[in-house]
Amino acid sequence: IIIQKTPDAGCLLGAKIMAKKVREKPDAVLGLATGRTPERLYGELVRMHREEGLDFSQVTTFNLDEYVGLSPDHPQSYRRFMNEHLFDHINIDLARTHVPAGDAADLQAECRAYEQRIAAAGGIDLQLLGLGRNGHIGFNEPTGSLRSRTWIKILSEQTLEDNSAVFGDMAAMPRHAISMGIGTIIDARQIVLLAFGPAKVRAVMDMIEGPLAAVCPGSALQQHPRATVVLDEASAGGL
Ligand code: GLP
Secondary structure, X not given: OEEEOOHHHHHHHHHHHHHHHHHHOOOOEEEXXXXXXXXXXXXXXXXXXXXXXXOOOOOEEEEOEEEOOOOOOOOOOHHHHHHHHOHHHOOOOHHHEEOOOOOOOXXXXXXXXXXXXXXXXXXXXXXXXXXXXXXXXXXXXXXOOOOOOOEEEEOOHHHHHHHHHHHOOHHHOOOEEEEOOHHHHHOOOOEEEEEOOHHHHHHHHHHHHOOOOOOOHHHHHHHOOOEEEEEEOOOOOOO
16 A cells, blocks of 8 residues: 555556566556556656657557447547547557446347456556445446356446546436446456545545455455555555
């Protein structure tokens, strides 16, 4: 657990950890997250690519999740988020970037195929995570199974409330998402979770000091042999 002064400093540290992995293993498999939290981290990776030649040409990526019903080019899709914040600005081969297809005709088949693609790539070397206000990781909401795999998840009231602003109104907000399961996430060989700001205080306390329990999906990290949690002073305020 590393407490930085500001979210900016936390993002720079997170970027450093990811860049180190890519330098050590140029064909690393990275698990990526969306949300406001990692935006600055992706900005820093872009800077490292431009100014320091950080090379993504052999890197493979798997995103945690995608909203059900959104096409890849929907303004609020996580595919679009990743292209705009990272992929369009680095030398990554887009064919090596994976985001679940939220508009797949057969969603269950897409979930199974996503797990198979991760396995075929050799598993995830380093998984980046954010933390929901209710302790969710990916879209694994409280009470989801700690062993779950990639599947269709029902979004909680809290998440609908937190994420609906960008959709304009609640009616336009998807109610479901495809997400890696907690079991999928925990299989990653290394994990870096970022959580910043006063809104995350309770979730951070539950994740770190609470019991290992499905009511706080983030608490699954307590059992991981190589998980780094990067906080700022605000989110660490309750520890
Ligand atoms: C979203 C995503 C999560 C993310 C979390 C926190 O809904 N599914 O992967 O970590 O909620 O979001 P933010 O970083 O915007 O606070």
